[in-house]
Amino acid sequence: MAISESSLKAKQLEASVVLGMEQFHRKSHFWGRLTISIVLVLTISLPLYLSFVLGFHPGWQPIMAGFAAYAAMVGYAWVMEPISYYPTLGVSGTYQAFLTGNISNMCLPSAAAAQNAIGAVPGTKKGEVTAALAIGAASLMNMSILMVIILAGSHLISIIPASIQEVFPYIVPAIFGGILAQFAVKKPVYGAVALAVGLTVNLMPIVAFLKGVVCILMTVAICIWVEKRKHSGAAI
Amino acid sequence: MEGAMQLANNPVLWIFSLLIIGVVVFQGITFIRLASRASESVGMSHSEVKTAIKVGTINAIGPSLGIMIVAVSLITLLGDPLTLMRIGIIGSAATESMGATIAASAFGTELGASDFGRHAFVTVVWVLCLGGSGWLLFTVLFTKSLGRMEKKVSDKSRRRGFSVMTIVSTAAMLAVFANFASGEVLKGYNTALAVAISAMTMVIVSFTASRKKHLSWLNEWSLGLSILAALSVSYYTL
Numbered sequence A: 001m002a003i004s005e006s007s008l009k010a011k012q013l014e015a016s017v018v019l020g021m022e023q024f025h026r027k028s029h030f031w032g033r034l035t036i037s038i039v040l041v042l043t044i045s046l047p048l049y050l051s052f053v054l055g056f057h058p059g060w061q062p063i064m065a066g067f068a069a070y071a072a073m074v075g076y077a078w079v080m081e082p083i084s085y086y087p088t089l090g091v092s093g094t095y096q097a098f099l100t101g102n103i104s105n106m107c108l109p110s111a112a113a114a115q116n117a118i119g120a121v122p123g124t125k126k127g128e129v130t131a132a133l134a135i136g137a138a139s140l141m142n143m144s145i146l147m148v149i150i151l152a153g154s155h156l157i158s159i160i161p162a163s164i165q166e167v168f169p170y171i172v173p174a175i176f177g178g179i180l181a182q183f184a185v186k187k188p189v190y191g192a193v194a195l196a197v198g199l200t201v202n203l204m205p206i207v208a209f210l211k212g213v214v215c216i217l218m219t220v221a222i223c224i225w226v227e228k229r230k231h232s233g234a235a236i
Numbered sequence B: 001m002e003g004a005m006q007l008a009n010n011p012v013l014w015i016f017s018l019l020i021i022g023v024v025v026f027q028g029i030t031f032i033r034l035a036s037r038a039s040e041s042v043g044m045s046h047s048e049v050k051t052a053i054k055v056g057t058i059n060a061i062g063p064s065l066g067i068m069i070v071a072v073s074l075i076t077l078l079g080d081p082l083t084l085m086r087i088g089i090i091g092s093a094a095t096e097s098m099g100a101t102i103a104a105s106a107f108g109t110e111l112g113a114s115d116f117g118r119h120a121f122v123t124v125v126w127v128l129c130l131g132g133s134g135w136l137l138f139t140v141l142f143t144k145s146l147g148r149m150e151k152k153v154s155d156k157s158r159r160r161g162f163s164v165m166t167i168v169s170t171a172a173m174l175a176v177f178a179n180f181a182s183g184e185v186l187k188g189y190n191t192a193l194a195v196a197i198s199a200m201t202m203v204i205v206s207f208t209a210s211r212k213k214h215l216s217w218l219n220e221w222s223l224g225l226s227i228l229a230a231l232s233v234s235y236y237t238l
Helices: A002-016 A021-053 A060-100 A103-118 A125-159 A168-186 A188-203 A208-235 B002-008 B011-042 B046-078 B080-088 B093-106 B118-160 B164-187 B189-211 B218-237
Strands: none
Touching (some): A021 B011, A060 B093, A060 B164, A103 A125, A103 B046, A103 B218, A125 B011, A125 B080, A168 A188, A188 B164, B002 B080, B011 B046, B046 B080, B093 B118, B118 B164, B189 B218
């Protein structure tokens, strides 16, 4: 109910005012920071409530031990992921993707597919607005499916035959291959560079958490070099 | 285990969980609204806005189904509300199950073990909630600085005559997926096959869609079709 009401209101508002890109960014910062801050407060209040109101505090020692192990595994990603996905997600996409999660397997592919469908170039204003729309829609769809899973839960899984469930782990590799090809078709040179860099980096003994960054830096550097050569060649 | 499951389904957990999901939904609606208001100023037509929303929706179905199995296994270990809240916000099903396993072992037990009690459950909640906050905190604090950096780069490139930002964005996107795809290709025969079939299908669909004007709607379904093709081949070769 709440969703349909607010989307109705959204439609009325949408017709009334047109936003410039500058204003769009300002409003994105405001609403992005506000919503994420609220979620931050909520996520920290929950364990505080369980520990000190209900009185099931396990002691700080296991919490810190667990947190340290978790941070050692994914802590780099807290900083690296927002930075390395920023060029593709833009301001509004970053706020959305890092709240709703599933960035590499859902948000980025949805944004890329939408940009491809309407011919918007990533990194441009049109590309950013397209990404914002697609990620917002993907996030809402994801929430709806998640709610169904939680409500219908294990029953739902029991209807799907085991032989079909076995191929579910291949959804993610298929997404990666598909998106890579989608961009490579448009920019074959970039695609070839990226794939060569990707395979090399993955074959080399590089620490897992550095692979992504090394890949991005090398691919971007080579592609800029290629463009610069093309550009200066044309000028001469 | 029973005590932990009782606590895991405590109404207060449901309230927190639904509030968080509510904020995510509110954010999604807010940004769609903002973006469609901004669409005109970047030269997007009304039908392009609709297409973007439609494609976003379609392409969330595949990944959401992929999340399903991990989500269901988490439910049996952590209960409904915590699963909903953790998968609903940052943190994929995979990261969360890894975090829960780490937290349980830090408490000296295992997920689903008979001695996994209320205190162990609260340890898991602490670790997952603190762990997920890292991304949220960074995003709240530094997205603005990233925006300023981008502006500087694009201002500079305007003088140079070609848009560095466009190259960086496209190359970065390709690099991200080339890295992931390479990882999957090198992981084993089955995942390599899924990557290859999906990529081939995408190339075929993209070419078909660009060849004929009346087939351009295929672009909206290209990723879905590629995933389906890869899964069908995996189904018969497994």
